[in-house]
Structure formats: structure tokens, C-alpha cells
Amino acid sequence: xxxLAALIRRDIRIALRVGGGALIGxxxxxxxxxxxxxxxxxxxxxxxxxxxxxxxxxxLLASLLTLDRLFMADHEDGSLxxxxxxxxxxxxxxxxxxxxxxxxxxxxxxxxxxxxxxxxNLDATSTSAVALTLMAGTPALTFTGMIGAALAVTLHRGxxxxxxxxLPLSIPVLIFGVAASQAAISGLSFxxxxxxxxxxxxxxxxxxxxxAAASLRHGLD
Amino acid sequence: xxxxxxxxxxxxxxxxxxxxxxxxxxxxxxxAVTGANGSGKTSLLRMIAGLLAxxxxxxxxxxxxxxxxxxxxxxxxGHRDPLKPALSVMENLAFWRDFLGGEPFDANESLxxxxxxxxxxxxxxxxxxxxxxxxxxxxxxxxxRPVWLLDEPTSAxxxxxxxxxxxxxxxxxxxxxxxxxxxHMPLGVAARELRIGxxx
Numbered sequence: 001x002x003x004l005a006a007l008i009r010r011d012i013r014i015a016l017r018v019g020g021g022a023l024i025g026x027x028x029x030x031x032x033x034x035x036x037x038x039x040x041x042x043x044x045x046x047x048x049x050x051x052x053x054x055x056x057x058x059x060l061l062a063s064l065l066t067l068d069r070l071f072m073a074d075h076e077d078g079s080l081x082x083x084x085x086x087x088x089x090x091x092x093x094x095x096x097x098x099x100x101x102x103x104x105x106x107x108x109x110x111x112x113x114x115x116x117x118x119x120x121n122l123d124a125t126s127t128s129a130v131a132l133t134l135m136a137g138t139p140a141l142t143f144t145g146m147i148g149a150a151l152a153v154t155l156h157r158g159x160x161x162x163x164x165x166x167l168p169l170s171i172p173v174l175i176f177g178v179a180a181s182q183a184a185i186s187g188l189s190f191x192x193x194x195x196x197x198x199x200x201x202x203x204x205x206x207x208x209x210x211x212a213a214a215s216l217r218h219g220l221d
Numbered sequence: 222x223x224x225x226x227x228x229x230x231x232x233x234x235x236x237x238x239x240x241x242x243x244x245x246x247x248x249x250x251x252x253a254v255t256g257a258n259g260s261g262k263t264s265l266l267r268m269i270a271g272l273l274a275x276x277x278x279x280x281x282x283x284x285x286x287x288x289x290x291x292x293x294x295x296x297x298x299g300h301r302d303p304l305k306p307a308l309s310v311m312e313n314l315a316f317w318r319d320f321l322g323g324e325p326f327d328a329n330e331s332l333x334x335x336x337x338x339x340x341x342x343x344x345x346x347x348x349x350x351x352x353x354x355x356x357x358x359x360x361x362x363x364x365x366r367p368v369w370l371l372d373e374p375t376s377a378x379x380x381x382x383x384x385x386x387x388x389x390x391x392x393x394x395x396x397x398x399x400x401x402x403x404x405h406m407p408l409g410v411a412a413r414e415l416r417i418g419x420x421x
């Protein structure tokens with residue numbers, strides 16, 4: 001257990017220090033959401049209606065932005081070799097890395113959501129609905145994205161490949177995330193889409209580490 | 222403890238690098254792997270470390286006291302130094318000590334043994350190539366593992382650090398450790414030579 005804790009601590013430290021990925025994701029999220037009112041125009045009703053979708057889209061792209069470095073950085077300096085040689089199962093090490101990434105890059109997005117909600121004319125209920133669905137849904141984005149990040153290491157092709165591989169997998173998360181937010185806002189049944197969103201997260205929590213570890217093992221050279 | 226390979230064959234990118242390679246090393250012995258560039262020295266070390274699939278033959282570790290695999294009992298010192306520039310020297314070392322698993326050793330003393338104790342709070346980004354190498358060597362000391370797989374261990378090290386490293390290797394062998402090193406230069410400790418690629 002201490003090995004996994006050490007790995008999580010290290011990755012969070014790197015992400016939070018200068019040049020780390022945590023801040024970049026939030027800044028990107030901010031940029032996307034801030035630009036939206038300028039593109040759509042000053043129609044407050046329209047902004048309110050689009051708000052949850054814009055926030056979800058921004059969060060999805062922001063979490064993808066930093067995800068391609070998840071294994072690449074460790075691969076480039078040889079750390080990945082040693083992680084494979086560690087006494088911790090590679091699946092658990094992958095899960096620990098994804099968890100660290102979510103804590104450092106995913107949680108700041110959720111924290112930033114209430115502030116950005118103001119820009120999109122969302123009221124308190126809508127904002128908290130979006131924040132709640134992001135909290136339930138972003139782990140799914142990270143853990144499925146991890147599979148793409150592991151494949152990108154194997155195939156020696158970086159970010160673009162990740163986007164192509166991971167975006168289709170994240171479409172269900174996006175659909176049910178936005179659906180749950182909209183349901184909460186309009187007073188429809190919130191339970192069904194939110195349950196499916198949680199199920200997607202739990203599913204990727206289980207499948208992601210195994211797929212990523214298999215890909216890394218297969219691709220070592 | 223005895224590490225041996227029988228009829229080991231290596232294929233990279235559809236091309237056979239070497240085949241029918243036999244070797245053995247027991248506790249307290251060092252094996253110097255030599256050969257021209259591209260003869261497969263690094264590939265052999267990575268096979269032993271379990272980082273590359275063995276395409277033929279077998280590599281086994283006998284007489285081990287634990288049930289751990291060979292890779293889990295081996296230190297691999299590769300070409301690249303697995304250090305994070307954003308973390309300090311001590312944070313880098315402490316991470317590997319905690320993560321790798323094995324008999325832990327005081328990190329400060331390990332740093333002192335490679336002459337880096339004065340820089341323990343410095344971010345690793347500011348280290349020179351030789352200092353980065355020293356920090357990688359400190360990893361071998363911070364966690365005890367019986368098998369050392371060294372790939373050009375003395376590259377980038379100055380004369381003083383090379384003799385220091387020789388002493389560390391001798392110490393490791395005296396404790397019953399086992400060293401397999403790919404090298405172009407004499408190791409400095411008594412070692413049998415394993416030559417790959419007999420063409421020369």
C-alpha cells in the first residue's frame with residue numbers, strides 16, 4: 001500500500017508544481033467557457049439552456065488535454081520500466097496513476113464549475129447539478145482515457161491518437177452527464193441518467209486499469 | 222542464488238540479434254556483457270529485467286529465498302535516469318525507495334554514499350548529467366535488491382565517481398549480490414566476460 005501511496009503523492013506533486021498539468025487543464029476549461037458567451041451572444045435564456053452542455057464539453061476537453069502525458073512522461077525518462085519492475089501489480093499502479101491524475105486535474109475542474117456557472121447565467125441549483133454530475137462522471141473520463149494514454153505510449157504516437165481513441169469512449173459519459181444535469185434543472189427524473197453515469201464510472205474504474213496494464217506490458221520494448 | 226540463461230535468443234523488429242546465448246552468474250559474481258554497438262547488450266539486460274519478451278530459450282533464477290520474480294528482485298540501471306525535474310533530489314530518491322519495494326535503507330546515507338547529500342533539497346532539474354547518474358546509483362543503495370542489471374553504468378561519471386561506483390559494486394558483491402553489466406570499459410571488479418556477437 002505504501003508503494004501506491006508514494007506513487008499517488010509523487011504524481012500529484014509533479015502536477016501541482018511549476019510546469020505541471022493541473023493548472024493547464026483548469027485554464028483551458030476557463031478559456032472554453034469564457035469564450036462561449038461571446039460566440040453565442042448575449043441571449044441569457046439561450047446561455048442558461050446551453051450552460052450544462054458547455055460546462056461538460058469544456059471539462060471533457062480539459063481532462064483530455066493533460067491525459068496524454070499520463071504515461072508518456074514516465075516512458076520518456078525510463079520511470080515506466082521501473083514501475084513495471086516494482087513489486088506492486090501493474091494494474092494497481094495504473095489505477096493509482098489515474099487516481100492521482102483525477103485528484104490533480106479532475107477535482108480542480110469540479111471546483112471551478114460554480115464560478116464558471118455564473119458566466120453562463122446558471123442558478124445555484126443548475127450549477128450544483130452540473131458539479132455533482134461532473135464529480136460522478138469525470139472519473140470515467142480519466143479511467144477510460146488512461147487506456148488511450150497507455151496505447152499512445154505503445155504506439156509512439158501522442159496526443160492526436162489519444163483524442164481519436166478516447167473521444168468515442170467518452171460520448172456515453174457526455175450524453176448521460178448532460179442528461180442528468182438537464183433533468184435536475186428541468187425537474188425531470190434525475191435518478192435514471194445519474195445512475196447510468198455512476199455505472200459508467202464504476203465500469204471504467206474496473207476495466208481501465210486492466211486494459212492499460214495489458215497495453216503497457218504488451219508494448220514494452 | 223544463481224541466475225542462468227540457456228539458449229537465449231533475441232529478435233528485434235524481425236531481425237535476429239543473437240541466438241543460443243548461454244550464461245550463468247552466482248551470488249557474489251559479476252558478469253561483464255561486452256560486444257559491438259547494436260550487438261544486443263541492452264536487449265539482453267532488458268530481457269533479464271522482464272522488460273522485453275524472451276523470444277527463445279529461458280532465463281531462470283534459482284536458489285532464491287523468496288517467491289518474488291526475477292524482475293522484482295532486480296535493479297535496472299538503464300541509459301535514462303528516471304528522475305522528475307520538478308521534484309527535489311531527496312523526493313526523487315524517496316519515491317523510488319518507497320515504490321520499488323525491497324529492504325529499505327536510509328535515503329540520506331544513500332545520497333551521502335554517492336556524494337549528493339549537499340544537494341538533497343535541490344530540484345533535480347538543476348543536476349548535471351553526472352549528478353543525475355549519481356542519483357540513479359543512489360537508488361540501488363536506498364533499496365536492497367540482490368540482482369543489479371547495469372547498462373553502461375559509468376557513462377557520464379567522472380573519475381572519482383567511477384572509483385566510488387567500483388567500490389559500491391565490490392561491496393554489493395561481498396554481500397552476496399549479483400551483477401550483470403553491459404559495458405565497453407573494464408568494470409573495475411573481478412568479472413567474467415560474456416561476449417555477444419562473435420563476429421568481431
